Amino acid sequence: MKYHYLSIKWENDKRMKKIMSMRVRMCNLYFRDAARNKGWEEQNIFLKSQNILETLTAHKTKIWAIINGKYNYLRQVELVLTTKCSLRCRDCANLMQYYEKPYDIEPKKVTAAFKKFVRYFDEINTVVLVGGEPLLSKNLTEIILFLADFHQVNHIHIFTNGTIIPHEKDICALKNAKVKIIISDYGKLSRNRDNLINWCKKNKVKYHLKSEDLEWGYLGDMQPRKRTPKMLQKQFRNCNNYCRSILNGKLFYCPRAAHSDDLGYVKESRDYVDLLSGKVSRSAIMNIVYSLTYFAACDYCNYGTKEMVPIKPGVQMQRSGKENIPKK
Ligand code: SF4
Ligand code: SF4
Secondary structure: OOOHHHHHHHHHHHHHHHHHHHHHHHHHHHHHHHHHHOOHHHHHHHHHHHHHHHHHOOOOOHHHHHOOOOOOOEEEEEOOOOOOOOOOOOOOOOOOHOOOOOOOOOOEHHHHHHHHOOOOOEEEEEEEOOOOOOOOOOOHHHHHHHHHHOOOOOEEEEEEEEOOOOHOOOOOOOOOOOOEEEEEHHHHHHHHHHHHHHHHHOOOOEEEOOOOOEEEEEEOOOOOOOOOHHHHHHHHHOOOOEEEEOOOOOEOOOOHHHHHHHHHOOOOOOHEOOOOOOOOOOHHHHHHHHOOOOHHHHHHHOOOOOOEEEEEOOOEEEOOOOOOOOOO
16 A cells, blocks of 8 residues: 555656656746847857846746746747748758658648647747748738737748748738748749848838858658667757647647658657647647657657768759658
């Protein structure tokens, strides 16, 4: 009996430790984002005690609520609108180069999944619309207006490769105060970069050009690396990815895991929560979003390892399809 009591206590302790670790992680991200929103560089936040004190004082109510489990915060979630892209980057981290038949995600799936997801959060700092190339999506206005209505959503970012000028019909939605277009600058490949910037200025659409900070690491091919659980756990800790991803109604820890599943390379039900299935619990969502352990997809990825060497961004392939992927 005594032993039974102790084992329950130990189980409860383990559960409590896990919950507290998740809350501390949530708190850390909330704190960093609050400081970043003030214009402080993330890497310098902790250098000045005045910065720490100012942020803590200004946000003490929410920080306390997070610690007590009464406020759920998320830094970023990506919604995939299409796997079509106007470029064919050989080393695309999101695996677009492996799609032989790229396709648009049904807008109803995107909205239904997000509706179910957002109810578990009090605040989501940024919802990112991605592809492939999200400006190729025919459903941009519908998705933006849908997202902008949620009080939980602070910002909506649209990541584009600078090749596409948005359609006239999308101007109104793109002017929404929450929306910003983030342009990845791949030099000559971003053939409409300047036209897009001028278009944004003319139509009063917010934008940010990502040039100097565009860094790519080699994430490797889709062969299993056969790493041990200990190696995978270390890799996961180093990876520290903060982009959660929703693809076809499934919530994943990161975009690479999402597309590994979609392409059929990694089929592991523990790696995701199907938001469109009948029952979805808060703990299932939090276990993915603030996971403390690695996923099956990590064994097909170099992130967080020494193999992730720096590479030139945007090297193009001749054709799409997995047969074109060079083996390392
Ligand atoms: S532009 Fe390149 S990196 Fe970006 S989604 Fe398309 S293929 Fe991937
Ligand atoms: S190491 Fe795992 S969590 Fe990190 S990007 Fe790769 S697959 Fe995603």
